[in-house]
Amino acid sequence: MPNSLASQETVSFEETLDLMRTKLTGIVPDVEIEIKAELAHKINQLKAEKNAVILGHNYMEPALFNSVPDYVGDSLELSRVSAETDADIIVFCGVQFMAETAKILNPNKTVLIPAQKAGCSLAEGISAQDVRDLKEVYPGVPVVTYINTYADVKAESDYCCTSGNAGNVVRHLLEEGHKHILFLPDEFLARNTAKEVGVDYIEPVLDAGVQTLSDTPAIIGWKARCEVHELFNVDDINNVRKQFPEASVIAHPECSPEVVEVSDYAGSTKQLIDYVQRVDAKQYLVLTECSMGDNIAAENPDKDMLRLCSFRCPYMNLITMEDTLAALEGIQYEVHLDADLIERARTPIDRMLSIR
Ligand code: SF4
Numbered sequence: 001m002p003n004s005l006a007s008q009e010t011v012s013f014e015e016t017l018d019l020m021r022t023k024l025t026g027i028v029p030d031v032e033i034e035i036k037a038e039l040a041h042k043i044n045q046l047k048a049e050k051n052a053v054i055l056g057h058n059y060m061e062p063a064l065f066n067s068v069p070d071y072v073g074d075s076l077e078l079s080r081v082s083a084e085t086d087a088d089i090i091v092f093c094g095v096q097f098m099a100e101t102a103k104i105l106n107p108n109k110t111v112l113i114p115a116q117k118a119g120c121s122l123a124e125g126i127s128a129q130d131v132r133d134l135k136e137v138y139p140g141v142p143v144v145t146y147i148n149t150y151a152d153v154k155a156e157s158d159y160c161c162t163s164g165n166a167g168n169v170v171r172h173l174l175e176e177g178h179k180h181i182l183f184l185p186d187e188f189l190a191r192n193t194a195k196e197v198g199v200d201y202i203e204p205v206l207d208a209g210v211q212t213l214s215d216t217p218a219i220i221g222w223k224a225r226c227e228v229h230e231l232f233n234v235d236d237i238n239n240v241r242k243q244f245p246e247a248s249v250i251a252h253p254e255c256s257p258e259v260v261e262v263s264d265y266a267g268s269t270k271q272l273i274d275y276v277q278r279v280d281a282k283q284y285l286v287l288t289e290c291s292m293g294d295n296i297a298a299e300n301p302d303k304d305m306l307r308l309c310s311f312r313c314p315y316m317n318l319i320t321m322e323d324t325l326a327a328l329e330g331i332q333y334e335v336h337l338d339a340d341l342i343e344r345a346r347t348p349i350d351r352m353l354s355i356r
Pocket residue numbers: 095119120121122123148226227228229254289313314315316
């Protein structure tokens with residue numbers, strides 16, 4: 001989704017401040033808006049001088065999210081934008097695996113990530129060797145890896161997916177005649193996707209030799225979890241429902257199947273935003289990384305968002321406006337990947353992007 005403020009090259013500091021106040025008053029303290037508006041103005045000027053584009057994930061903090069990205073969205077939307085940009089430099093305000101995906105799609109462009117150590121518990125939860133081992137235990141079973149993985153894991157995969165298209169990718173493989181699919185690395189997304197498409201879920205086995213699978217269609221998962229989404233639990237939802245009985249509870253599918261089960265709707269960050277805009281409810285409780293609730297509130301001042309979440313992703317939190325400015329000033333930190341790795345990791349991403 002294009003961001004109206006950042007896409008205007010000639011916005012003065014005063015206009016930047018006014019626009020940020022319009023969006024952020026009540027969400028960010030005014031003194032912080034003033035400080036961040038100065039940074040935003042400098043970043044947007046530098047971005048135009050260097051023909052750079054800034055992509056901002058939905059989990060960026062509200063001041064950054066609402067001022068400097070040219071495009072904001074979830075992993076799938078930003079992958080599509082990065083595949084089509086004609087900017088010379090891509091600054092990815094998101095975590096490492098996202099910047100790697102942009103580099104894989106744009107091998108000849110300079111891709112920068114503002115914080116070098118912005119990891120992800122899902123991406124850290126599986127290695128390329130794990131995938132090779134699984135392929136030996138389940139020979140011939142296609143491998144779908146979540147976009148939240150590093151390039152070497154993608155390179156071992158047949159398809160990538162995001163939380164927005166996981167069901168479509170799995171259905172595509174089932175329609176091609178595959179009965180079993182290795183779906184890595186997020187256990188909860190795998191379980192939720194199995195339920196969505198109506199197939200069984202099988203726990204992975206690594207130490208018992210080649211596995212014989214029955215004819216029943218199934219997803220074989222892995223054991224990694226998002227350290228943020230696994231914190232949501234059914235008791236907390238029930239407590240909120242007692243206090244706000246008319247609230248609509250919407251969850252990201254990286255939450256446990258039990259949490260998704262008692263929610264009113266589950267979807268990717270884009271699908272959650274669309275739900276809030278589409279569906280009239282008295283209040284909304286969004287069960288995902290907590291900056292996104294603030295960003296939805298900024299975009300939809302007429303909607304009553306219950307801002308009760310305190311689960312901030314420690315990796316997304318490393319991406320600041322100060323570091324975004326430093327990234328553009330010093331052209332740091334550049335993502336480097338071997339050409340061979342880029343080629344191998346690109347195939348599953350292209351296959352994903354071809355599935356709507
Ligand atoms: S919110 Fe979870 S999945 Fe997203 S970057 Fe943070 S740890 Fe990874």
